[in-house]
Amino acid sequence: MLALASPIVDTNALWKIVLASLAAGAGVAIAFGILLIGVSRAQKTTNGGARVLDYGLAVIMGAFCVFAVVAGIHAMTVKH
Amino acid sequence: MVILVLVVITAVAFDFTNGFHDTANAVATSIATGALKPRVAVLMSAVLNLVGAFVSIKVAATIAKGIVDPKALESNAGLSLVFAALIGAIIWNLITWYFTLPSSSSHALIGGIIGATLVASGAHAVMFHGIAKSVIAPAILSPIICFLVAGIGTYVVYRLMRLITGAEAVRGYRYGQIGSAALVSLAHGTNDAQKTMGVITLALIAHGSISASHFYVPLWVKLACACAIAAGTAIGGWRIINTMGNRITEVESPQGFAAEAASAAVILSSSYYGYPLSTTHVVSGGVMGAGAGRKLESVHWNVAGQMVTAWVFTIPAAGVVAAATWEIARVFGANSTAGTIVMAVLAAAAAAGLFTLAQRSKVGATDLDRTHVSPEREAQLGTAPAVA
Numbered sequence: 267m268l269a270l271a272s273p274i275v276d277t278n279a280l281w282k283i284v285l286a287s288l289a290a291g292a293g294v295a296i297a298f299g300i301l302l303i304g305v306s307r308a309q310k311t312t313n314g315g316a317r318v319l320d321y322g323l324a325v326i327m328g329a330f331c332v333f334a335v336v337a338g339i340h341a342m343t344v345k346h
Numbered sequence: 347m348v349i350l351v352l353v354v355i356t357a358v359a360f361d362f363t364n365g366f367h368d369t370a371n372a373v374a375t376s377i378a379t380g381a382l383k384p385r386v387a388v389l390m391s392a393v394l395n396l397v398g399a400f401v402s403i404k405v406a407a408t409i410a411k412g413i414v415d416p417k418a419l420e421s422n423a424g425l426s427l428v429f430a431a432l433i434g435a436i437i438w439n440l441i442t443w444y445f446t447l448p449s450s451s452s453h454a455l456i457g458g459i460i461g462a463t464l465v466a467s468g469a470h471a472v473m474f475h476g477i478a479k480s481v482i483a484p485a486i487l488s489p490i491i492c493f494l495v496a497g498i499g500t501y502v503v504y505r506l507m508r509l510i511t512g513a514e515a516v517r518g519y520r521y522g523q524i525g526s527a528a529l530v531s532l533a534h535g536t537n538d539a540q541k542t543m544g545v546i547t548l549a550l551i552a553h554g555s556i557s558a559s560h561f562y563v564p565l566w567v568k569l570a571c572a573c574a575i576a577a578g579t580a581i582g583g584w585r586i587i588n589t590m591g592n593r594i595t596e597v598e599s600p601q602g603f604a605a606e607a608a609s610a611a612v613i614l615s616s617s618y619y620g621y622p623l624s625t626t627h628v629v630s631g632g633v634m635g636a637g638a639g640r641k642l643e644s645v646h647w648n649v650a651g652q653m654v655t656a657w658v659f660t661i662p663a664a665g666v667v668a669a670a671t672w673e674i675a676r677v678f679g680a681n682s683t684a685g686t687i688v689m690a691v692l693a694a695a696a697a698a699g700l701f702t703l704a705q706r707s708k709v710g711a712t713d714l715d716r717t718h719v720s721p722e723r724e725a726q727l728g729t730a731p732a733v734a
Contacts, residue, residue, distance in 0.1 A: 274483050275479075283619055286615035287495045287611040287615050288495055288498070291496065291499060291607050291612065292499035292607075295600070295604040296503060298518070298603065299502075303506060306514050307510075335525065338529055338610055338611070342398070342401050342536045
C-alpha cells in the first residue's frame with residue numbers, strides 16, 4: 267500500500283516526521299509530567315539525598331523540554 | 347493600478363480573517379483549561395504571530411508553487427485571478443466562522459486559486475499531481491499523525507499523574523500550556539502570514555512592479571501582512587475557540603498541553619521536511635487525540651465529523667466562489683477595473699451580512715473565561731487526573 271502511494275507520499279520523509287513528532291510531541295508532554303513528579307516528590311521528602319535526586323530528575327526533564335523548544339524555533343528558521 | 351490596489355487590500359483582509367479564524371489553533375485549549383484569560387491568550391498569540399511573520403520568507407516564496415501553472419498568474423489576468431481566489435477564500439472563511447467550524451484558511455486560499463485558474467486558464471493550467479502531493483496527502487495524514495502523537499502523550503501522562511495530586515498536575519500543566527500555546531502561535535505566524543505575503547508579491551510580479559527572476563518580499567508587504575494577521579488574532583475568533591476548546595472534548599490541562607505539544611511538533615517537523623500543512627487540521631487532530639488518549643468516548647465525534655466535512659468541502663467551495671467571482675467580474679469586461687470593484691463591494695456586503703447574522707449567537711471572551719476555576723476545584727470536579 268505504501269509502495270503504491272510513494273509517488274504522492276514520500277514515505278521516507280513521512281517516517282521522519284512521525285518519529286520526530288513522537289519524540290518531540292509526546293516526549294515533551296511525558297518529560298514535563300516527570301518534571302512535575304520530580305518537583306512534587308522533592309518538596310515532600312525529608313531525605314536530603316532523595317531530594318537531590320528528584321530535583322536532578324526534574325532539571326534533566328526541564329532541559330529536554332527547553333531543548334525541544336529551541337529545536338522547534340530552529341526548525342522555523344531553516345525550513346527546507 | 348486600481349486592480350493591484352484592490353488585490354492588496356483584499357489580501358490584507360484575507361490575512362485578517364486568517365488571524366481571527368485561526369486564533370483557536372494556538373490558544374483554544376489554554377483558554378478552555380483556564381491556563382490563560384481569553385483576552386491575555388489572544389493578545390499573546392497576536393504578538394507572537396507578528397514576530398513569527400518576520401522569522402522567514404521561505405513559505406512566501408512557495409505559495410501556488412506546484413499547484414497551478416505560473417504562467418496563469420502573469421499580467422492583468424493574473425491579478426484578476428488572484429483577486430477572485432482571495433474573495434473565494436475570504437467568503438469560505440467567514441461561512442465556516444459563522445457555523446463555528448475550524449477549517450483551513452490555507453486550503454481556502456489554495457481552493458480559490460484552483461477554482462479561479464480552472465475558469466480563467468482551463469484544467470491544463472492546474473497541476474493535479476502537485477495538489478495531491480503537497481495539499482491533499484498532508485491534509486489527510488497530518489491530523490492522523492497529530493491524533494496519534496497527542497493520544498500516546500496523553501495516555502502516558504495520565505498514567506504518570508497518578509504519582510502526584512490532581513491539583514499539582516493541573517497547576518503544573520497550566521504553566522506548561524502558556525509555553526506550548528506560545529510556540530504554536532509563533533509557528534502559525536511563520537506559516538500563515540507568509541502565505542499572504544506570497545500572494546501580494548505574486549500580484550506585484552503580475553503587475554510588473556517586481557521582477558519574477560529576483561523574488562523578494564518588500565518590507566511594506568511584510569509589515570502589512572504581519573500587522574493584519576496580528577490584528578485578526580487579537581480580535582479573537584471566540585466562536586471557533588469555543589468549538590476547538592470546549593465542543594470537541596472537555597479538555598483538561600494535561601490534555602491541552604499534550605495536544606499543543608503534539609501540534610507544534612507535527613507542524614514544525616513537517617515544515618522542516620518541506621511539507622506545508624494546515625495548522626487547523628493538525629491542532630484539531632491533536633485535540634481529538636488528547637481526548638481519545640484519556641477516554642475514547644469523551645470525544646464528541648459528531649462535532650469532529652462536522653469539522654471533517656467542512657475540511658472536505660473547503661477547497662471545492664472556495665474554488666466555486668472564486669470561479670463565480672471571476673465569471674461575474676468578466677461580465678464587465680475581461681480583467682476590467684469595474685468588474686473587480688463590483689465584486690469587491692459584493693464581497694464586502696456578504697461579509698457584513700454574515701457578521702450581522704453571527705451577532706444573533708454571539709460568543710464573547712467572558713463566556714469562555716475559566717481562570718476562576720482553581721486547580722483544586724478542577725481536580726475535585728473530576729475534570730483533572732486521578733488524585734493520588
